Amino acid sequence: MSHVFPRHTKATLPTATGGDGCYLIDSDGKRYLDCGDAAVSCLGHSDQAVIAAVQEQVAKIAFAHSGFMTSEPAEQLADLLIQHAPGDLDRVYFVSGGSEATESAIKLARQYYLEIGQPERRHVIARKQSYHGNTLGALSAGGNEWRRAQFAPLLVEMSHIAPCYEYTGRADDESSFDYGQRVANELETEILRVGPEAVMAFMSEPVVGATLGAVTAVEGYYKRIREICDQYGVLLILDEVMCGMGRTGHLFACDHDGIAPDILCIAKGLGAGYQPIGAMLCTDKIYSAIETGSGFFQHGHTYLGHPVATAAALAVVQELIGRDLPARAQTMGEKLQSALEAAFGQHAHVGDIRGRGLFRGIEIVEDRDSKKPFDPALGIAGKLKKAAFEEGLICYPMAGTRDGRHGDHVLLAPPFIIEETQIDELVVKLASAMVKVL
Ligand code: PLP
Numbered sequence: 430m431s432h433v434f435p436r437h438t439k440a441t442l443p444t445a446t447g448g449d450g451c452y453l454i455d456s457d458g459k460r461y462l463d464c465g466d467a468a469v470s471c472l473g474h475s476d477q478a479v480i481a482a483v484q485e486q487v488a489k490i491a492f493a494h495s496g497f498m499t500s501e502p503a504e505q506l507a508d509l510l511i512q513h514a515p516g517d518l519d520r521v522y523f524v525s526g527g528s529e530a531t532e533s534a535i536k537l538a539r540q541y542y543l544e545i546g547q548p549e550r551r552h553v554i555a556r557k558q559s560y561h562g563n564t565l566g567a568l569s570a571g572g573n574e575w576r577r578a579q580f581a582p583l584l585v586e587m588s589h590i591a592p593c594y595e596y597t598g599r600a601d602d603e604s605s606f607d608y609g610q611r612v613a614n615e616l617e618t619e620i621l622r623v624g625p626e627a628v629m630a631f632m633s634e635p636v637v638g639a640t641l642g643a644v645t646a647v648e649g650y651y652k653r654i655r656e657i658c659d660q661y662g663v664l665l666i667l668d669e670v671m672c673g674m675g676r677t678g679h680l681f682a683c684d685h686d687g688i689a690p691d692i693l694c695i696a697k698g699l700g701a702g703y704q705p706i707g708a709m710l711c712t713d714k715i716y717s718a719i720e721t722g723s724g725f726f727q728h729g730h731t732y733l734g735h736p737v738a739t740a741a742a743l744a745v746v747q748e749l750i751g752r753d754l755p756a757r758a759q760t761m762g763e764k765l766q767s768a769l770e771a772a773f774g775q776h777a778h779v780g781d782i783r784g785r786g787l788f789r790g791i792e793i794v795e796d797r798d799s800k801k802p803f804d805p806a807l808g809i810a811g812k813l814k815k816a817a818f819e820e821g822l823i824c825y826p827m828a829g830t831r832d833g834r835h836g837d838h839v840l841l842a843p844p845f846i847i848e849e850t851q852i853d854e855l856v857v858k859l860a861s862a863m864v865k866v867l
Contacts, residue, residue, distance in 0.1 A: 466823055469700075476703070478744050479703045483740060502736055513750065522711070524708065527671070527697060530709045531694050535570065540726060545718050559572040561632060631654065631657075636788060643841075652687060667683050667694070668694045676787055678755055678762060704738035755845070769841075809828075816861075824841050
């Protein structure tokens with residue numbers, strides 16, 4: 430009997446014993462094409478440069494508490510990230526994962542306003558159908574009702590406006606641009622409802638991952654969001670935990686939208702699975718408020734800036750930039766989109782195939798014309814995940830929430846080193862899984 434407390438207590442899981450490029454291998458030798466273990470593996474499972482960096486660092490020094498010392502890899506990684514970061518982002522605060530990054534961002538926004546003498550600013554506006562992590566602050570910001578439901582009494586009050594989800598949200602007689610402006614303007618309405626003096630931040634995912642399935646914003650949406658934030662002095666926090674680090678074709682997903690946030694959260698692809706690490710990047714304006722004020726960010730975790738984790742991430746980012754892998758994600762992503770459209774574009778239960786770079790989503794519906802989702806009781810997403818896994822394909826089917834209604838999608842996020850033959854393999858395996866379930 431296992432003494433590990435798994436997430437799914439009724440499932441018996443195979444044991445992962447090896448990795449080979451885009452594949453995970455279990456103890457029976459079965460190979461699984463890894464196309465989205467939550468969008469972590471951007472370099473595959475056997476990147477020699479990252480493995481060497483981890484080994485070298487752990488042999489030098491495994492841990493030095495950041496309250497006493499900094500480390501060479503943490504300094505170098507921060508420099509490299511800032512060199513490539515959008516806008517005025519200037520400082521990097523390291524954490525151990527995505528939820529810690531978004532949680533830290535919320536607390537940083539609050540402390541910033543305290544430092545500059547606006548203590549009444551404490552309200553966060555986020556979006557419905559979003560996910561920002563499972564710790565209580567991050568979960569409060571998230572708009573996934575299923576994830577929030579049982580912890581609702583513990584959550585902090587935040588507001589949630591509509592996401593930019595053109596597939597279900599745009600009216601027939603509305604242009605994409607007008608739709609984007611309409612939903613972006615919901616932010617202004619909500620700021621005015623709460624009172625501009627009380628709002629500290631707006632948080633969103635530039636490309637919505639787990640909750641909607643690779644949903645990009647329409648042209649102009651984020652420019653309008655940025656304008657509204659600037660007008661009311663609200664900090665813009667972008668959560669690129671899943672969509673960042675090259676996955677969409679640029680190192681940072683918001684580069685596609687032509688805007689920069691005040692605070693940016695990254696994780697997953699930053700460590701590429703070789704070490705648990707995340708980061709929160711902020712502007713000099715925010716950093717200096719603390720530096721010239723209290724001089725102390727009242728937040729932190731033991732493993733902040735862990736030398737081995739930052740060494741791994743430094744090697745990951747060097748690989749991403751040195752090998753121009755975001756551009757490869759862009760090219761291979763277009764090939765993946767075409768292959769998915771060719772295989773499933775006419776499928777009776779495929780409503781939409783979308784995304785950016787190697788971050789693609791397939792929306793599964795009962796009826797294509799009405800876009801009606803399947804009855805949640807059927808558990809389509811769960812069945813697809815299981816069937817694909819049996820075929821030797823790891824993808825990320827999720828039951829989303831469409832404004833209270835249920836919706837199923839499959840999220841595909843393969844490593845950037847994926848080859849065309851493996852895209853074919855992905856499509857064949859997914860097609861077999863779909864035949865079994867739909
Ligand atoms: N934010 C987004 C957009 C995510 O997709 C996730 C995880 O899926 C998180 C935050 C939380 O990250 P973690 O699971 O590393 O805590």
